[in-house]
Amino acid sequence: MNLLAELVAIESISGNEDEISRFVDHTARKLGLESVRDETGVKVLIDTGRPGDALAFISHLDVVPPGDGWTRDPFTPVIENGLLYGRGSGDAKASVAAMLLAGADFAETRSAAGGRLILVFGLGEETKHTTMGRAVATLPPITAAVVGEPTNLEIAIAQRGLMMCDLVARGDQRHAGYAADGDFTNAITELAADLVKLPALLTERDHPILGRATVTATMIEAGLSRNVTPPTAKAILDIRSTPSWEHAEIAAALRAALGSELLVTSERLVPCETPPDSRILAVARAVRPEAGTFGSPTCSDWVFLRHTDAVKCGPGTSRRSHTPDECVEVAEVTEARRFYHRLAERYLA
Numbered sequence: 001m002n003l004l005a006e007l008v009a010i011e012s013i014s015g016n017e018d019e020i021s022r023f024v025d026h027t028a029r030k031l032g033l034e035s036v037r038d039e040t041g042v043k044v045l046i047d048t049g050r051p052g053d054a055l056a057f058i059s060h061l062d063v064v065p066p067g068d069g070w071t072r073d074p075f076t077p078v079i080e081n082g083l084l085y086g087r088g089s090g091d092a093k094a095s096v097a098a099m100l101l102a103g104a105d106f107a108e109t110r111s112a113a114g115g116r117l118i119l120v121f122g123l124g125e126e127t128k129h130t131t132m133g134r135a136v137a138t139l140p141p142i143t144a145a146v147v148g149e150p151t152n153l154e155i156a157i158a159q160r161g162l163m164m165c166d167l168v169a170r171g172d173q174r175h176a177g178y179a180a181d182g183d184f185t186n187a188i189t190e191l192a193a194d195l196v197k198l199p200a201l202l203t204e205r206d207h208p209i210l211g212r213a214t215v216t217a218t219m220i221e222a223g224l225s226r227n228v229t230p231p232t233a234k235a236i237l238d239i240r241s242t243p244s245w246e247h248a249e250i251a252a253a254l255r256a257a258l259g260s261e262l263l264v265t266s267e268r269l270v271p272c273e274t275p276p277d278s279r280i281l282a283v284a285r286a287v288r289p290e291a292g293t294f295g296s297p298t299c300s301d302w303v304f305l306r307h308t309d310a311v312k313c314g315p316g317t318s319r320r321s322h323t324p325d326e327c328v329e330v331a332e333v334t335e336a337r338r339f340y341h342r343l344a345e346r347y348l349a
Helices: 004-010 017-032 089-112 134-136 177-182 185-196 245-258 279-287 301-307 332-348
Strands: 034-038 043-048 055-059 079-080 083-084 114-120 145-146 155-159 160-168 214-222 232-241 261-269 293-296 309-310 327-329
Touching: 004 017, 004 089, 017 034, 017 089, 017 114, 043 089, 055 089, 055 134, 055 301, 055 327, 055 332, 083 332, 089 114, 089 214, 089 327, 114 134, 134 301, 145 279, 145 301, 145 332, 160 177, 160 185, 160 245, 185 214, 185 293, 214 301, 232 245, 245 261, 261 279, 279 309, 279 332, 301 309, 327 332
Parallel strands: 055 114, 055 145, 145 309, 155 293
Antiparallel strands: 034 043, 043 114, 079 083, 083 327, 155 309, 160 232, 160 261, 214 232
């Protein structure tokens, strides 16, 4: 657990990852691995010297700010009752530590393997400035990938996407005292009429793993003064998509059903799913037969490998991510190291 503790002790809040990327690059080199550090993160290449597939293990080095409510210092890792506490312990430094050590293990046993194992540790994943897309673009073609995020070592075979929209209703600015005249439109009332429709939208397509896409209003902006009807009212919509919908289809469906103007503000986080004939999934199941499969409600850098045979699997509990007193089970991180090592051995055999 020394490596994970050292990682957690580095305050790698998104946008401030220089120290941790240097540390990971230095650690990889100390382990005898070929490492490249650049503006997209750290990339470690373990080549067998023989032809074969390219398997990638990917995760991220940044963490969200600690926030309030901690009973411990968020960047002073401590182990209590088998749990290692600290910001980023589970999301996703446990995966980083396990993947890096598994890479070193694989380098020692690769004599029976072909192809290459590539470790990719990106930056800014917790923000819209993630570097993983650019990092992947610098690599040779990847045959299969494992995304390291907290899943309790269960195997995510689908992942919801995220689409953000502004829903804008327009009305007339009038003195509220003349509402009885009825000759003007109240933007708040128009927006409210659309908001009550949201739960019934996008219900006609069920994904077999993720279920239905959801549309949730998370913020509302309106009002000039307590006695004036506003000219506009805006709601921010958080749309969790599934592979059953293209984002363009979602936008078209919402525009057809709602009277307010829909403005798409972000649609890059498309949903992902593992191919039905996935070889990496078959190998993962063989290596860890006790693991279940599920659909993940959270987004990740999987989006940049959505056309690749991929799964999401890592140590840690997703519901502890971003919370005060974030922690991870030490035994699970040790098991993750073994799992990643055996997965690489068998996939590249």
